Amino acid sequence: MNEIGATRQPIRIGIDGVFFSLTHVPDLVRFGSKPAREIAADPGLAEKLASRLRAFAAAVAYAPHQVFIGNLTPEELRECRQPWYENPLDGAAAKGRFGDLVDQESLYALLAQADQFKLVSFDAAWASAHSNPFVKAKPGQLKPAGEIAALCRKGALPLRSGGQLAGCFEAGHEEDVNLGADILLENLAAKATAAHALKSLCASLNVAPSEIDHVLSSSEEAVGDRYNRGGGNLAKAIAEEAGCVNAAGADVKSFCAGPMAAMIHGASLIQAGVCRKVAVVAGGSLAKLGMKFQSHLEKGMPVLEDVLASFAVLLSPARQGQPCLRLDSAAFHRVGAAASPQGMAEALAEEPLKKLGLKLTEVDRFGVELHNPEITLPSGSGDVPRANYRTLAALAVMRGLIDKDQMEAFVRQRGMIGYAPTQGHIPSAVSYLGHALEGLRSGAIRNALLVSKGSLFLGRMTQLSDGCSFLVERAES
Amino acid sequence: MLKGKKVIAIGERDGVPGPVIAECLEGGGLEVVFQATECFV
Numbered sequence: 001m002n003e004i005g006a007t008r009q010p011i012r013i014g015i016d017g018v019f020f021s022l023t024h025v026p027d028l029v030r031f032g033s034k035p036a037r038e039i040a041a042d043p044g045l046a047e048k049l050a051s052r053l054r055a056f057a058a059a060v061a062y063a064p065h066q067v068f069i070g071n072l073t074p075e076e077l078r079e080c081r082q083p084w085y086e087n088p089l090d091g092a093a094a095k096g097r098f099g100d101l102v103d104q105e106s107l108y109a110l111l112a113q114a115d116q117f118k119l120v121s122f123d124a125a126w127a128s129a130h131s132n133p134f135v136k137a138k139p140g141q142l143k144p145a146g147e148i149a150a151l152c153r154k155g156a157l158p159l160r161s162g163g164q165l166a167g168c169f170e171a172g173h174e175e176d177v178n179l180g181a182d183i184l185l186e187n188l189a190a191k192a193t194a195a196h197a198l199k200s201l202c203a204s205l206n207v208a209p210s211e212i213d214h215v216l217s218s219s220e221e222a223v224g225d226r227y228n229r230g231g232g233n234l235a236k237a238i239a240e241e242a243g244c245v246n247a248a249g250a251d252v253k254s255f256c257a258g259p260m261a262a263m264i265h266g267a268s269l270i271q272a273g274v275c276r277k278v279a280v281v282a283g284g285s286l287a288k289l290g291m292k293f294q295s296h297l298e299k300g301m302p303v304l305e306d307v308l309a310s311f312a313v314l315l316s317p318a319r320q321g322q323p324c325l326r327l328d329s330a331a332f333h334r335v336g337a338a339a340s341p342q343g344m345a346e347a348l349a350e351e352p353l354k355k356l357g358l359k360l361t362e363v364d365r366f367g368v369e370l371h372n373p374e375i376t377l378p379s380g381s382g383d384v385p386r387a388n389y390r391t392l393a394a395l396a397v398m399r400g401l402i403d404k405d406q407m408e409a410f411v412r413q414r415g416m417i418g419y420a421p422t423q424g425h426i427p428s429a430v431s432y433l434g435h436a437l438e439g440l441r442s443g444a445i446r447n448a449l450l451v452s453k454g455s456l457f458l459g460r461m462t463q464l465s466d467g468c469s470f471l472v473e474r475a476e477s
Numbered sequence: 478m479l480k481g482k483k484v485i486a487i488g489e490r491d492g493v494p495g496p497v498i499a500e501c502l503e504g505g506g507l508e509v510v511f512q513a514t515e516c517f518v
Contacts, residue, residue: 256516339494339496339497339514340493340494340497341491341492341493369491369518371518376517376518379517380517381517381518382491384491384518387491387492388491422518427518453490453491455490455514455515455516457494457495457513457514457515457516458515458516463494463495463496463514465490465494465514
């Protein structure tokens with residue numbers, strides 16, 4: 001037990017609110033890492049991919065998306081008929097209790113708004129026909145169609161809208177690949193979608209962005225150069241875009257575990273008295289779009305990875321009765337810890353509970369890797385949340401807390417079906433936060449343990465995994 | 478039966494890590510020519 005745990009004084013940091021956003025970008029799926037490589041090898045795939053993209057209305061009516069933005073609970077998702085993509089929800093709304101769905105035209109406008117380097121430009125005629133509340137074109141961003149087409153011939157990325165060339169995205173440097181159009185589009189999409197989530201969160205909480213004094217970004221994009229290709233601090237760019245004029249910022253990254261790690265860092269800044277209001281944000285991952293599109297095409301499904309997911313959460317000193325993060329429960333996966341599923345569960349589920357004197361069976365809900373199984377099962381990647389819940393249930397059996405034949409009941413009672421898009425850092429525990437806050441406020445749950453994992457080994461610098469976790473509950477005396 | 482065979486071991490983030498598979502295989506007399514852990518989500 002560390003020194004914090006040894007004090008036995010609860011350390012609670014308030015969670016004021018959270019906002020989750022899904023930006024539906026069918027015409028950007030081709031720029032995802034996997035589709036871009038496969039289409040380069042087989043150009044005919046582009047047409048097949050385009051033929052299986054969803055309309056915005058279908059993305060809105062998709063049951064897992066409605067859970068993600070708070071219009072449907074994870075429990076209600078169990079009752080929704082599958083396959084969910086063939087059973088759209090009647091009357092589904094793009095605005096949710098703690099999130100929203102944004103269409104592609106609005107994202108294009110957000111990109112234009114967030115661009116300070118004349119990277120993105122649009123066909124003036126298309127833009128005038130598609131005006132929306134976000135459009136605030138800057139000088140030079142609207143061009144004749146012929147000029148847009150010429151820029152694309154010179155290497156700019158074409159930005160399409162329903163088959164029509166609507167605009168283009170240029171490189172930030174002629175020779176430096178790290179400032180290429182593809183990289184900068186990923187980075188600007190992360191900035192724009194995270195800023196949208198942060199602005200929306202402030203509006204929903206009636207908090208002025210100027211009240212926030214620190215922003216931590218857990219977006220996974222490498223923002224940098226010359227010549228620091230991952231130099232970072234996308235957080236400050238997001239803070240600026242969201243109008244947080246009094247905020248500083250920094251990035252906290254740990255692959256998929258980044259958002260949870262950033263929340264622990266933010267909570268620690270508040271506990272130390274360094275900051276009063278800390279926003280933790282993450283933008284959408286463009287590189288992850290269409291990651292499993294080939295499996296979806298083979299199964300005759302729509303290409304379901306067509307959304308950028310972003311979120312923002314606001315932390316501040318805890319007030320009586322509000323949902324809070326138990327900072328004294330925070331646990332990290334250490335270098336010497338085992339990387340097997342059991343080892344990860346011991347380090348990330350048992351360890352935080354031990355600090356609070358709790359058992360696995362005293363947690364009402366576990367927020368784990370919440371990937372939507374409808375996306376992952378067709379490619380043979382399995383039902384990730386279920387695998388994680390069964391590991392926790394098996395650990396409870398090993399500890400003598402439940403019998404083996406109670407494992408399914410444990411999974412059903414304390415777990416949920418996955419509903420998060422496969423956007424890397426977004427599904428990993430943090431996507432449950434909105435429902436956790438609602439459950440804590442209503443009293444439906446007493447607590448929830450959020451457990452995230454990160455695949456450090458993907459960067460080829462270590463064989464290690466990573467992860468962190470903490471308990472959320474209501475701040476009581 | 479598999480002793481002396483060359484193998485590639487691919488582990489999975491939410492399953493068994495690559496190094497663990499490799500260690501088991503090497504213990505059985507196989508030659509692991511490549512091992513990695515991947516994340517398929």
